[in-house]
Amino acid sequence: MGKTNKKAYILQCEYCGKKYKSLGTKNRKYCSHDCYIRDRLWREEDAVKNVKMILKREKPKYIQKWLKNLLLSKV
Ligand SMILES: [Zn+2]
Numbered sequence: 001m002g003k004t005n006k007k008a009y010i011l012q013c014e015y016c017g018k019k020y021k022s023l024g025t026k027n028r029k030y031c032s033h034d035c036y037i038r039d040r041l042w043r044e045e046d047a048v049k050n051v052k053m054i055l056k057r058e059k060p061k062y063i064q065k066w067l068k069n070l071l072l073s074k075v
Contacts, residue, residue, distance in 0.1 A: 014065040015039040039064065 006024035013020060015035035022028045030036040047067060050060040
């Protein structure tokens with residue numbers, strides 16, 4: 001028997017919404033280290049960006065998962 005092939009999972013990045021392939025694990029949250037950093041540090045900036053678009057009656061390109069959870073969670 002040869003080496004075991006790792007299963008590839010198609011996951012969606014929690015930060016940018018991009019679909020990416022993850023080998024061997026489906027527990028990844030981000031497509032790149034960049035997105036991981038941004039999701040941790042840029043939340044406020046992202047929220048401001050989204051609010052500005054909403055005020056212009058424009059739909060934000062992508063709503064970060066944390067923001068979506070916040071908006072859709074029960075009070
Ligand atoms: Zn990403």
